[in-house]
Amino acid sequence: MCCEKQEPCTPRHLETASRRESESLDEKSIGLMVAEEPRRAAVFESFAIDYCCGGKRTLAQACENAGVSIAIVKSAIEELPDLSGEAEPNWLQADLKELACHIENTHHAFLKKELPRLKLLSEKVAAVHGSKDERLIKVREVFAALKEELEEHTLKEERVLFPYICALASARAPIPVPFGTVANPVRCMEAEHDEAGNALSRLRELTDSFQAPASACASWTALLAGFAALEQDLHRHIHKENSILFPRAVVAEEALMRNAVH
Ligand SMILES: [Fe+2]
Ligand SMILES: [Fe+2]
Structure with missing residues (x-):
């Protein structure tokens, strides 16, 4: 007895439930799909589907853009083993402050460690091999600009946006801020995420x-392995901000405003 109406789960019931679940995935945003189950990120990455900056698209739109069959992607998602209890915390429900601290301590810390190391490597590789492969000179330039943008970006989050979001988590009344509403810096951060994704x-x-x-x-070899790891971490990082932290902060702020009016 496991169905909603306490009816026995015959194969037909299971088949219908599974078809309903599968159909509902088509129209769900892929950002939300990863927020609900972080292990889906690896499936999207294996199909080169962008679930971070492109997280607002539905699964159907994302598959169309990536030129992959939605049926194949859905079956890869459905075949993920059930590892409940071993996954990351459910960030859709965790305290906002806990999520902001997690992003800072995990993903910002990763950038602080990796960006300077990769910059030195990109300079060394361009100096030694740039005459054989001119693209390495461009790699050095693109990476140097990306490093600078990411360092400024994370500093703005750590000094301005995250402290406000943490304060929102425990506030009982609207907090006066110079940027109007949280939606304004969020828009700016999302635009910068897009730029980092393009780089x-x-x-x-x-x-x-x-x-x-x-x-x-x-x-x-180490430089390229470092870029691959940076890309993977940045996808997870941007996903947690664009699809979870920022929308939840907007909702929390709106609730405070509503309560203040009533
Ligand atoms: Fe961040
Ligand atoms: Fe960010």
């Missing part, structure tokens, strides 16, 4: 999808 795509293009040539030295 990463450019790095991917310039490096044959982060594939080092057979003759590449250890530094070149």
Whole structure:
């Protein structure tokens, strides 16, 4: 006995429930799908589907844009083993402050460690091999600009936006802020996420999808492995902000405003 109306689960019931679930996935935003089950991120990545900056699209739209069959993507999602209890916390329900701290301590900390290391590597590889492969000079330039943008971006989040979001989590009345409403800095941060996503795509293009040539030295190979890890972490990072932290902050602020009026 496991169905809503306490009827026995015959194969027909299961089939209908599974078809309903599968159909409902088509119109769900892929950002929400990953927020509900973070392990879906790996499935989207395997099909080169952007679930972070492009997280507001439905599964159907995202599959169409990526040129992949929605049926194949859905079956990969449905085949994920049930690992309840082993997954990340449910960030849709966690305290906003806890989520902001997690982003800062995990993803911002990763950037602080990796960006300077990758900058040195990109400079070294461009200096040594740039004459053989001119794209490495461009890689150095694109990465240097990305590093600078990400450092400024995370600083704005840590100094302005996140402290406000943390304060929202425990506020009982609207908090006066110089930026009007949280939707304003959120829009700005989302636009900067798009720019970072574009820079990463450019790095991917310039490096044959982060594939080092057979003759590449250890530094070149390490640089491309570092870019691949940076891309993966940035996808998860931006997803948690665009699809979970920011929309929840907007809702929390709206609730405070409504309560203040009544
Ligand atoms: Fe961030
Ligand atoms: Fe961000």
